[in-house]
Amino acid sequence: MILEMKVPSPGESITEVEIAQWLVVDGDYVEKDQAIAEVDSDKATLELPAEVSGTVTLKAEEGDAVEVGQVVCLIDTEGTPEAGSKPAVADTKTAATATEVTPVAAADDNYAAGSASPAAKKIIAEKGLDIETLMGTGRNGRITKEDAVNAVPSMGTAPVGSKRGEERKKLSMLRRKVAERLVAVKNETAMLTTFNEADMAPIFALRKKYKEKFAEKHGVNLGFMSFFTKA
Template identity: 70%
Template sequence: MILEMKVPSPGESIKEVEIATWLVKDGDYVEKDQAIAEVDSDKATLELPAEMSGVITLKAEEGDTVAVGAVVCLIDTDAAKPAGSTAPAAEAPKAEAPKAEVKAEAPKAAPAQAPAATSYAAGTPSPAARKILDEKNIAPATVSGTGKGGRITKDDAVNAVPSMGTPTGGSRGTERTKLSMLRRKVAERLVSAKNET
């Protein structure tokens, strides 16, 4: 039997909703009451639960605006649950075991690198120097220390100049995305309130 899943009414004044995200893919097996999609209305974001168990066929795309009562997906309730659904879970711990061995070997290599440093103080700012560097938004790694053992002194911090590598002016990267129904309604109300004031 093919069940048609329709958009339920989230409220009496709401006539349409927008499919925000599908939580399942086309052809997936879904359980009864499993959340299959998130829908946006003028007032809230709601989860759409599956009415029956079966294989789902999506009839709307993410971002589509659909009327309340419209069919958004079909669920084939006669389809059998896939037998291999429990097998991947059993194999997962075996796959993780080799990774754990690699992680155990990694700390052994770290002590060999430690003697290469000239001094424990190299590149470390004094408390006064750290405060000055923080105020200037300069990373201690970019300042060469002239103090004992390569320590960054207060004078080094005072004389440090921020890197010119990152431009402060110019246009920033901008991105335009479609507003959700809730955000559109809020923006509409804010503009009307501003105009009425």
């Protein structure tokens, strides 16, 4: 059976999203609930999970803007993993025996140790972090999105004579929306400052004359706020 994967609605006011990154390639076998793509909306970057297990066929390219409810890929539920993707029974038994004998070594060789989730990878790339310096707090040492958000970029000094590189890339939908709002605020809002001048000499003289009597009677100093309020 062929299942059509459609873009879910990220929110009431959002009608369009952008395919930020495919996490699988055409023809891959995916498991149910496996993240297969990252989509950008006006408000956030979301992961698109597979609804069923099967072989995926992509119907949209990275960077494409797609409507909510549009089909972005197909999943053939009759598809099976490629030969060699599943370990043989004998290999499974051997691996189980090795796990029982040396559990510590098996834990060290876990594929998730030191690897980052898709959302974490994007944040690491944006912040320019070195993934080797991050300590994962997720299961089996996996680097989570929170680890990447909380990580602080290194403030090291660039080598002498080095030049800062330049890279041009398409803005994400979220960044485009932020830029659009900032420009709209500048164009639609009166950005000005008003200055009013006043001769404060009489107020200074009046305060100097009565400040001691005022403090003696009320227990507080006579400030300028009372005059401003009266004005």
